[in-house]
Amino acid sequence: MRIAPTLRPWIAFGLFAALCYALRDQAGWIVKYPTPWVIPLEAWLNVAMDWFVAHFQTIFRGISWAMEWPMTGIQATLHWLPWPVTIAIFTAIAHRAGGWKLAAFTLGSLLYMLITGYWFESMNTLALVGVSVPLSVAIGFGLGILSFRSNWAWRIVDPMLDLMQTVPAFAYLIPILLLFGFGPVVGLIASAIYAAPPMVRNTMLGLQRVPSDIRESGLMSGCTPRQSFWWVEVPTALPQILVGVNQTTMAALSMVIIAAIIGGFGDIGWEVLSTMRKAQFGQSLLAGIVIAIMAMIMDRVTRGLTDRERNLAESHTDSSFQRHRHLIVGGGAAVAFLVLAHVVAPLKSYPESWIVHNAVADWLNHGIDWFVANYSAVTDGLKNSANFFVLLPLRIGLLKAVYPKFWGFAMTPEIAAAYWIGMVALAAWCFWRGRQVLGIIIAIAAPTLFWGLEGMPWPVFIGLVGLVAYLAGGLLTTVFVVASFGFMLVNGLWAETMRSVYLCGAAVLLCFLIGGALGVWAAGNDRVSAAMRPINDTLQTMPQFVILIPVLMFFAVGEFSALLAVIIYAIVPPIRYVEHGLRNVRPDVVEAAKQIGCTDRQILFDVKLPLALPVIMLGLNQTIMYGLAMLVIAALVGTKGLGQAVYLALGKANAGMGLVAGLSIALVAMSADRILQAWSRRKRKALGL
Incomplete structure (x- = not known):
């Protein structure tokens, strides 16, 4: 029997794996990496960090002191302004960016912060973002230009x-804390570091996409290289650069709760964190909603301000008032409220008696208590079923997880x-039917x-991840992947890695x-797509800590x-990548499938x-990235693994442990990322895309 060339590496790996499993009891080092080898x-x-802190801490403390001034100034200004003035300014900006719908959403969101009693904390958060975002944008823009001009810099x-x-933000919070000290400015610096990469990448991308004929036209007009860059290339790349500003803003806002851990001042992140620790889920949810709506406002406003078609339409308006109506109306309202605030006291400081925070939070807490008291059997049943029939078998295997109490039988010989x-029979049947990929998956599973x-x-x-990397991306990808997992092995983190994986x-x-x-459903139904869009937006802008709140409400701590x-x-x-991929399949290919008599099901699965x-696999890539990013946050609700190691390192101020x-x-x-990107490129090339 002739063996297909594509199967030969898998057969070799299968023999190697069988040998390792056969020796697992005799050679214990195959399963558990020996401690003396770590x-x-x-x-x-830690030694290097101690030396660096001892010699350079003074410089970083000076930077921290300098950064405190602009943040304190913005914070003082926001607290000094009467709340109607702030609302008028932001509503006018929202109207300029997205019309009356966005203005109404912004107005309602700001009023929510006000009546729930989170106005003071929200302004503190806004001050933090107001300094960290410009800092990130400036650093990112500079690095983007440097990387664009110099290959060695890139x-x-x-x-x-x-x-x-x-790298999880918790990991580099430790050296930041040791160098800059404790306080709000440290949270600001952590946010700025975390939010800079999108600006660098979008600046690079925008400059790379400037057409060569535009560059040549600038030089032919007599511009010097410097003038051509700043007057021709940067304005052409501006839409993409402004996308970077949008993503940087969102990244900075997603850090507010993590920054509160080392910042410790009265912003909305600290409010969420402190109420979560007290198990005040109603208060925590209300504060979490503030972060979510702030993220949605900033996302829509920055996207609206970068909309080239809208900006061109505004610039072509004949009337000067029409062009500047947002500034005129918003500025007029702000001035009017500023004057009235000196006469009408509630306009200067919102009365505490008008705040509905405690009533709503208590109502939510009572509702949660009622649900848990009446439906705990359902939630516990769901949690126990997932733990005993899915999670435990994956982690410790059926050999140890199968107990008569839960499964009804024991794992006898x-x-x-x-x-x-x-x-074995199922895998053999798959190979016999020509479904080699499915057979390999069963043999591994x-x-x-x-x-x-x-x-x-x-x-x-x-060996498995190395083989997959080789088949997907070749030798370089294989070396990187094998070296990466070898790093975790020799540093004594293999058990934690397997927990995380x-x-x-x-x-x-x-x-x-x-x-x-859901993505398939949305791709075939416009109403479903429209209904899911705001849900997806909310989930993408919701900070990671806020997601823990409803989970903890109903299921307490644990791996589930x-x-x-x-x-x-x-x-x-x-959801998004599957819908996007299906909606962008070439119409002529779909039409050809219909002409030869394919059913809707055949068109979906076979065409x-x-x-x-390839697009769907990029979605898988992003899903893995999001999942790994959540591991450190998930450590707060009872999971063990690399995420818990990072979080424990923060508690001990162990920079070495956190960084590793x-x-x-x-x-x-x-x-x-490298495996899936390489596979996607190869698949696109094979499909002629």
């Missing part, structure tokens, strides 16, 4: 951006033999489910099953709560999905 990189980093900046976007016979990810020998796992893998699988189905939190946060990319697969664990999460994310 490299003490954590200790080395080779240095590109991996730095990958690390900044994938006879049942184990039946399991293996069934799996069989031992993984039986012994669990924690029981998988580490050479098998590294299992939880993130389960969440990503469920996200793609549920989100993919962590799984749900990751799913809620990471489900948007599969649209295969052609949309954080870098491990980043390397998992970057490995998945």
Whole structure:
């Protein structure tokens, strides 16, 4: 029998894996990496960090002192302004950016902050964002220009951006805390670091997309290279650069709760964090909604201000009043309210008796208590079913997870033999029917489910990801992926890595099953698509900590709560990418399929999905990124793994431990990114896309 060339590497890997599993009891080091072999990189980093802090802390404390002045000034100005003036200014800006609908949404959102009693905290958050975003934009724009002009600079900046976007913020909070001290400015600096990468990438992208004929026309007009760059190239790239400003703003706002951990001042992030710690879920949810609506306002306003067609339409308006009506009306209203505030006291300071915060929060708390008291059996049943029938088998394997109390039977030798016979027969049937990919998946899943990810020998796992990387992206991708997982192994974090991979893998699988189905539905139904759009927007702008609130309300702490939190946060990319991929399949190809008599089901599964697969795989990439980003936050609700290691390091101010664990999460994310990007490029080329 002739073996297909595509199967040969898989057969070789299968023999290697079988040997490792056969020796797992005799050679314990195959499953558990020996402690004497661990490299003490954590200790080395701590020594280096101690030396750096001792010699350079004064400089960083000086930077912290200098940054405190603009933040304090903006904060004082926002508190001094009467609340109607602030509302008038922001509503006018929203009307300029998106018309009356956005203005109405902004007005309602600001009134919500006011009547729920979060106006003071919201202004503090706005002050933090008001300084961190310009700082991020300035740094990002400068690095973007430098990287565009210099290849060697890009080779240095590109991996730095990958690390900044994938290393959890908790990991680099520790060195920031040691260098800059404790206080609001430290949170500001952490936000600025986290939010800079989108600005760098969009500046680079915008400048690279400037057409060559526009550059040549500038030089032919007599511009010097410097004039051509600032007067021709930058204005042409401005729309893409402004997209970077939008993404930077959103990234900075998503950091407000994390910044509150080391900032510790009365902003809305601290309000969410402190009420969560007290299990005041009603108050925490109300404060979390403030962050969500602030994110939505900033997202829509910055996107609206970068809308080129809208800006051109405004500039072509004949009337001067029409062009500047937003500034005139908003400024007039602000001045009027500023004068009235000196006469009408409630306009200067909103009366506490008008605040409905406590009443609404108590009502929410009573509602939660009622639901838990009456439906705890349902929630507990759902949680226990997921734990005992899905999560535990994935983590520790059926061999240890199957108990008569939950499964109704024990894992006897006879049942184990039946399991293996069934799996082997199923894999063989798939190969015989020509479904090789499905057969390989079953062959990999069989031992993984039986012994669990924690029981998988580490050479098998590294060999598996290395083989997948080689088939997807070649030798360079393989070297990077194998070296990345080798880094976690030799630093003694293999058990934590497997915990993270299992939880993130389960969440990503469920996200793609549920989100993919919703994406298919939305692609075929405009009403469903329109209804899901605001839900997706809300989930994408909702800060990670806020997502924990409803999960903790109903399911308490534990791995199931962590799984749900990751799913809620990471489900948007599969919905959007699946819908986008299916809607953008070439119409002539679909029409040709209809002409030859394909049914709707055949068109979906045999035409649209295969052609949309490269786009869908990019959605899988983003889903994995979102899932890994949520791991550190999920550590707060009971999960163990790399995320918990980072969070524990923050509590101990252990910079070495935090950096090693954080870098491990980043390397998992970057490995998945390189494999999926390489596979997507190869698939696009094969499909002629």
